[in-house]
Amino acid sequence: MQHFSARYHDGRRSIAHDATLTLRPDHWLIHYQDPSGELTSARWTLPGIVTDENFSDLFIFRYGSFPQQTIECKDRQLPAALTQHYPDRVFFKKGISRLFKLSNTAIAGMAVLVVALLGVAYWYGLPLLASAVASRVPVSAEVEMGDTMYENLLHGYDVDSTLTVKVNDFARSIDFKTRYPIRVTVVREKDANAFALPGGNIVVFDGILRKMKTKEELAALLAHEVSHVHYRHSLRNVLRSLGGYLFLSILLNDINGIVTVLADNSNALANLTYSRELETEADQKAMAIFQSEGLNIKGFVDLFTMLKGEHGDMTNLKLLSTHPLTEDRLRAAEAAVKGQRNVKEDAGLERKWEDIERGYHGDE
Template identity: 75%
Template sequence: MYNFSVRYHDGRLSIAHDATLTLMPDHWLIHYRDPSGELTSVRWALPGIVTDDNFSTLFIFRYGEFPQQTIECKEESLPETLKKRYPEKVFFKKRITNIFKLNNATITAVAFAVVILMGLGYWYGLPWLAGAVAARFPVSTEVQMGDTMYDNMIQAYDVDEHLTAATNDFVKSINFKTHYPIRVTVVKNADANAFALPGGRIVVFDGILRKMKTKEELAALLAHEVSHVHYRHSLRNIFRSLGGYLFLSLLLNDINGIVTVLADNSNMLANLTYSRELETEADSKAMAIFQADGLNLKGFVDLFTMLKNEHGDIGSLKLLSTHPLTEDRLQEAEKMAENQKPVKEDIGLERKWEAIEQALK
């Protein structure tokens, strides 16, 4: 018989299905009932099936591109049946069994070494892995994830619809040179704060808008946040901060599980701290946006100076604690502004800024 009971994961949802695996001559068929009760079949071509190596009695197979489909089988007769059914394909490598013949002291030493390696992998390897996964994350999935996180966290804020509409109209006049859909939400909060979500969502507190005097200051703030989105700084930071929670989801190629973890921790977004390296990279791209659009780089100097002047204790200002403002960044902005080529006056952008000022009254 070529039928086996298995557990099937489609790679997109975190749930598993009880299924039947049928071994066909050149492919596998997996039959299961979806949540609605409808009988569903999945076909795995034989060349694309990959075996997971492990030391347990659970046989695991993966198939397809990321996120991969997975089946798990506990039936001990499966390896022998596969060998007879597909003599030309090797599913299982020879397992290491000699380790279990070692004495207790050696086994203890090996176990200790494994624990140490796992700890090193967790503390040093996992942050790198999270960054690598973020860099390869599909843009469409990132946008969907950002929208899910936004829907989850925006409920804690009072959205100013009028200011939001005016600010998004302002955004349309600037070419941010990014393929992400930029959508800004202005919320009612006295803190001078703004932060970016993965996929193009940006949240701006009206407290910082009320401290601005020019359109260039707002453009500088938005260009900086867009740059964090464009370079996936928000995604990388979140993955690193929640690395332990995401580890199992990454191992299972469970995109839905990742989205769920992030959505459940959406409120931490306003307090994530960027490194100096990421801030410098965001500043560099933001200033390049200004130069390409002919905007006055003095907007960055005015924005940074305003924040310092308004708050003697810089560490207490959320924008500067999550986006640390160093003297180097301020000096670089002043240097770039001094050396900038002649700028053009954008009457349309000025009028849109005036509309924002009017909405603030």
């Protein structure tokens, strides 16, 4: 007879017992102490024993009907002993059995390969999956999701109701060529920042308004954010980020982490970074809006230049961390300015911009 140290679960209580597993000709005998300290035993007949297949060095077996008994053993000699005692019975599939015989170096190499494959799936698979899922989400569901995020994150901000009304009035004067209901909220924050949520909510910090000099700069900022909404960039970012968190939480078996991510992530998800491709796509649509409305695309050049810090002492530019600004984007805006032929002055929009300027200069 051979004996192996193991951990035994009787299926009735959540606690595990230190136990000794003894291999008998037609059954297994498991000795352990119950909670009262009394030495007791469990008898498993061979036909009822089921192997829990896994790729670790922990051997798990189950027995009986629900709730099943379970025994766990880490002794690497167990597979060979089972083969010796029960030559007519297969406890492990061949692939699994061969894995147990591999050297530590080989197992480590396989582990590295698995991690690498998971990494590839994470970095390249998630964006594709997020894009595919986003394209199938109904607009109504996206708007509802965005509204929920908006309500959750707005608790952390001080809303400027007066500027919110004025900027929304300004935005309604522009046809953004989108099916989404665009709603702008201005909050009192000194950082130069703005972000779009899925479904049409756009949050603008008054810190960036105070640095603007023209109506075209504000129009460019809004058109860019609306374009992220229109192309569902915001939704794709949220889905990708949630997918990443869930991917890692599941990988680490961190159930609490999954719950936390789903319950408390609105602020983080509102400040996700867009890729260069998504920024370029949003710029192109935003400039097309300017072409259609007759707005001067130089507003993009001025906005980008201001964000680069060439117009004043620019600090805490969070917009640059979430909307990466590249020289290519600036050059593309400058080229679009040269090619524009239909610029027209919009006196009504100018008056609304001047009203916005009076609104934030009046409280300084």
